[in-house]
Amino acid sequence: MxxxxxxxxxxxxxxxxxxxxxxxxxxxxxxxxxxxxxxxxxxxxxxxxxxxxxxxxxxxxxxxxxxxxxxxxxxxxxxxxxxxxxxxxxxxxxxxxxxxxxxxxxxxxxxxxxxxxxxxxxxxxxxxxxxxxxxxxxxxxxxxxxxxxxxxxxxxxxxxxxxxxxxxxxxxxxxxxxxxxxxxxxxxxxxxxxxxxxxTGAVAARPAGEPPAAKPVTAGDHVLAYAREQRDALVELDPAVRRDLPDAVHGMRIATRRLRNTLRSFDNVLDRTVTDPIRTELKWLAGELAGDRDQEVITKRLAAALDDLPRTLRSGPVRKRLRTWSRERHSGSRQRLTEALDSRRHLYLLAALDALVSDPPLRKAAGGKPGKVLGAAVRKDLDRLSRLVARATGLPPGRDRDLALHEARKKAKRTRYAAEAAAPALGKRAEATTRAMKSLTKLLGDHQDSVMSRDALRDLAEQAQAAGESSFTFGVLYGREERRAAADEDALPRAWRRAVRGAAS
CATH class of the missing domain: 2.40.320.10 (Hypothetical Protein Pfu-838710-001)
Structure with a gap:
């Protein structure tokens, strides 16, 4: 020990x-x-x-x-x-x-x-x-x-x-x-x-294949600098994730998502025949990280909701039930995550990322002017996001709309990370897009958390009933989450218009 x-x-x-x-x-x-x-x-x-x-x-x-x-x-x-x-x-x-x-x-x-x-x-x-x-x-x-x-x-x-x-x-x-x-x-x-x-003359040398960092000049330089930054974050956060330190899983998940989305957004800079297999592995790692992080987010959300609930609406050992439910899922997800980090698959992913940044599969656009190449990639992501938001808001409330809004959220994050990578080259324009997308993803994220919380509340209610406990409180919280999600959906059109104005500034 x-x-x-x-x-x-x-x-x-x-x-x-x-x-x-x-x-x-x-x-x-x-x-x-x-x-x-x-x-x-x-x-x-x-x-x-x-x-x-x-x-x-x-x-x-x-x-x-x-x-x-x-x-x-x-x-x-x-x-x-x-x-x-x-x-x-x-x-x-x-x-x-x-x-x-x-x-x-x-x-x-x-x-x-x-x-x-x-x-x-x-x-x-x-x-x-x-x-x-x-x-x-x-x-x-x-x-x-x-x-x-x-x-x-x-x-x-x-x-x-x-x-x-x-x-x-x-x-x-x-x-x-x-x-x-x-x-x-x-x-x-x-x-x-x-x-x-x-x-004693044994000064540590730079690891093989890692050239000294240079100031980015071309579009490819900027994309690789951002990719290298996220690769480094994956490596540096690994011990903290294993030690279960606060926000470590969240940080690694973000780095994984940033890398995956960057490789997709800038497919005119890096060859997809090389990066698509890496993206598949990054998706796998993100999935391994998701269970622990999602569990943490939902537990905090439901605990806060219980705090806001009047005592008259709390029936049965609801806090104990929530703690037991969370602990069981956390223990299982922690074990799966540790096994994933210990796997050969994860080592192969890290090796592939090392090769990507040290010997990148550059396409012709990589040598182009950063403002033109990176700006076009960000605008392309914005156009795709616009179509997804329009589709989601045109659907009636329900499961299909929830799924469409979740897809829009993922695309908004991709646009945000593309703008982040482009910011050193594009300056204030990309920074404004990053802020706009961050605000939009916050709203869409709250909506998705509500969807996940309702799934959790169904599970909690079933467990309570099976144990002979009252499920009344979990039903009350479910209704509150439904209203919260509806409010997010009502706020989306205005939030989208605000995001568009911010991205255009």
């Missing part, structure tokens, strides 16, 4: 880092009641990566460490500057499966091998407040680095300040002010591993 901790720390170097005696007196840092020495720990860490250092290139570290209070396996995933999530697993002879799964989107089939060994003497001090509460841990680390399988070696001393769990990050600014006065400055390396790689 792996445990997670949010790590907020800063590293310093300079003359004062030469030893404990050089560390300034930190008792006069505002808020510090006393500084408590905790002794010296001898740490021995071996860092693992692929041979071409794919983890290091993404600022991810994976190590096996003995010594100290938290010996074991540690995987550190970047969150922001100076902020990482540290995931800990017990000591074992091989990298734990719980950690390898979290780096699978980065390493794919490549083996994780030991690259660098770091041995550190860590002189630890605790900064505590007047009541003895821990504010931060300050350590003076004397580090000896050795590149495994090579001749490189290095050593240095650094000071590390780590904020206590739940502490105010502003406290680190106070400590830093004191350290700067003593001649210390922030370390140029974000981590010990990064410094060890640099100083």
């Amino acid at each position: 792996a445990d997670t901790k949010r790590e907020i720390e800063r590293k310093y170097e300079g003359p004062a880092a030469g030893g404990g005696a050089g560390l300034p007196d930190l008792t006069d840092v505002p808020g510090v009641g006393s500084v408590i020495g905790k002794g010296v720990d001898e740490l021995d860490a071996t860092y693992y990566d692929t041979a071409d250092q794919l983890l290091a290139a993404a600022a991810i570290t994976l190590r096996h460490r003995t010594g100290g209070h938290d010996e074991g396996w540690h995987l550190k995933l970047p969150v922001a500057d100076g902020v990482r999530d540290e995931i800990h697993a017990p000591l074992s002879d091989t990298v734990p499966a719980a950690l390898t799964s979290l780096v699978r989107s980065r390493v794919r089939d490549a083996a994780l091998v030991p690259l660098v060994r770091l041995r550190s003497s860590r002189d630890v001090r605790h900064l505590v407040d007047d009541s003895g509460g821990l504010l931060a841990e300050v350590s003076v680390d004397r580090v000896r680095a050795e590149r495994l399988g090579g001749k490189g070696a290095a050593q240095w001393t650094e000071i590390e300040v780590e904020l206590a769990d739940g502490g105010d990050p502003a406290f680190l600014d106070k400590v830093e002010k004191k350290l700067r006065k003593a001649g210390l400055h922030r370390s140029a390396s974000p981590s010990k591993l990064a410094r060890a790689l640099a100083e």
Whole structure:
């Protein structure tokens, strides 16, 4: 079992880092009641990566460490500057499966091998407040680095300040002010591993097939830049989805949808004989993601609807029934999603996306002027959307209209993403289209959520009846959802006219 901790720390170097005696007196840092020495720990860490250092290139570290209070396996995933999530697993002879799964989107089939060994003497001090509460841990680390399988070696001393769990990050600014006065400055390396790689001659190389990003010039450049951005999002969000972090599934689903729609909207730029199979696989991934996300959206919607319902209209254990229904579906969808991310099919998709952006199947229009080529593609999507909206609003209320409105919603999203991809080239015109489509999809999305909520309410009512509970409340909520959907349909013509004006501005 792996445990997670949010790590907020800063590293310093300079003359004062030469030893404990050089560390300034930190008792006069505002808020510090006393500084408590905790002794010296001898740490021995071996860092693992692929041979071409794919983890290091993404600022991810994976190590096996003995010594100290938290010996074991540690995987550190970047969150922001100076902020990482540290995931800990017990000591074992091989990298734990719980950690390898979290780096699978980065390493794919490549083996994780030991690259660098770091041995550190860590002189630890605790900064505590007047009541003895821990504010931060300050350590003076004397580090000896050795590149495994090579001749490189290095050593240095650094000071590390780590904020206590739940502490105010502003406290680190106070400590830093004191350290700067003593001649210390922030370390140029974000981590010990990064410094060890640099100083032992094992600097991480750019992954094969990935040329340095250049400023987009042609229409093809702009489309590929947008596609690369979404490919990167799929890779980066993978660990967060596996960890079930808030909005991670939603973020990956959006990236998948953006990629799929971009390949369709700009089929005059990228050859469909290559991109259509990729779109099929993206549709598969979106479907695997949909169950978990749709479940989350509908549960929140129904819970909010129950909150708004007068007590006199709540009959039976409706909240408990909703929680049970949601938990059962969430558990099943989570398992299916994890299996999908672990599958060979998903690895093949990531490989296909890598090939797409590194060796793109460009058509003649890819070399054209971005304003002309991309603008025409966005207008084409708008024309198709116009026909779908006209068809949907001409149908009588019911299932056929619901399906037509859902199709219009999907086309509005495609138009939005096409405009997003074109915005760096088209400027304000594309940005206005993006805003207009976002507003329209919000209305159509609310309508679709109502359709899905009514399906869920039917299911809940049937389960309640089977258990001998009252289904009255679920019927009341069903009626409210019907009225909400009707209001969305009434508002659509005006919203569409507003969207057209916005897209034309």
